[in-house]
Amino acid sequence: MSNSGMTEEACDSALKASLAGVSGATLSWMESNGVRTPFVILDSWDDLSKVQDNLNRHLPDGLCELEAVSRWGLSDEYATCDRCMRMVRTSPDSWSWQPDWAYIDDDRLCSACLRAEPEAYLAVYRNSQNLLNDSIIKPDDYGYARVGVRFERGLHQGQAADPIRIGRILSEADIDFLFTGVPGQFDVQFWVWVPSADLLRATSLLEEGDTNLDYDPGTEMAKALRGEATPYYKVQTRTISAEEFISGRWKSD
Numbered sequence: 436m437s438n439s440g441m442t443e444e445a446c447d448s449a450l451k452a453s454l455a456g457v458s459g460a461t462l463s464w465m466e467s468n469g470v471r472t473p474f475v476i477l478d479s480w481d482d483l484s485k486v487q488d489n490l491n492r493h494l495p496d497g498l499c500e501l502e503a504v505s506r507w508g509l510s511d512e513y514a515t516c517d518r519c520m521r522m523v524r525t526s527p528d529s530w531s532w533q534p535d536w537a538y539i540d541d542d543r544l545c546s547a548c549l550r551a552e553p554e555a556y557l558a559v560y561r562n563s564q565n566l567l568n569d570s571i572i573k574p575d576d577y578g579y580a581r582v583g584v585r586f587e588r589g590l591h592q593g594q595a596a597d598p599i600r601i602g603r604i605l606s607e608a609d610i611d612f613l614f615t616g617v618p619g620q621f622d623v624q625f626w627v628w629v630p631s632a633d634l635l636r637a638t639s640l641l642e643e644g645d646t647n648l649d650y651d652p653g654t655e656m657a658k659a660l661r662g663e664a665t666p667y668y669k670v671q672t673r674t675i676s677a678e679e680f681i682s683g684r685w686k687s688d
């Protein structure tokens with residue numbers, strides 16, 4: 436992080452001074468390879484110019500790019516942990532992305548802060564269809580055991596597992612559950628976790644029960660794409676211009 440001829444401390448104080456008064460700029464931090472570095476979150480490109488102008492004033496002996504003193508990103512992709520101000524990514528950057536943060540009582544907490552409150556994190560996902568991120572905490576460290584069936588839901592044929600039905604089967608038997616999984620481009624593979632003492636009962640309930648949707652999403656989607664009638668999917672087509680495609684604006688339609 437050192438800038439030409441400047442100490443890290445001078446860079447840090449120049450950065451802080453440059454952010455003062457820019458309401459759309461938030462000083463956060465990140466850690467990479469065990470080193471803590473500043474991370475600035477900006478509401479707009481306009482805020483970036485303001486910070487950069489300030490930085491030029493605070494470092495009169497030459498232009499200094501923001502990149503030289505801090506990493507930065509825009510607030511539609513990044514936010515801060517409400518407890519420790521660490522940067523968290525809020526928008527997916529890959530098919531398999533899962534949030535490494537969660538809301539606990541309206542506070543957004545990063546993975547490190549969640550690890551300090553594992554029971555609160557588990558409570559958010561207990562008996563919910565959302566996937567708990569097992570890179571934050573491992574359910575087996577907290578008395579849960581994984582049912583030995585891998586479920587799949589998606590648009591490849593046969594991927595018809597229904598987390599709502601699975602949850603209903605377990606709730607009716609008074610068994611708590613958590614889901615973990617791996618999202619892909621067209622599907623999600625997922626696993627069910629239950630308290631260890633309920634593992635045998637849950638396994639036989641899920642093996643014997645009807646855990647699938649009434650229809651196969653892959654088969655029905657293929658029908659829809661071929662123009663055949665299906666009550667489950669509706670395909671709408673429209674032609675987009677080269678400009679729309681390049682700008683990415685077609686995606687929000």
Ligand SMILES: [Zn+2]
Pocket residue numbers: 516517518519520521544545546547548549
């Ligand atoms: Zn935190």
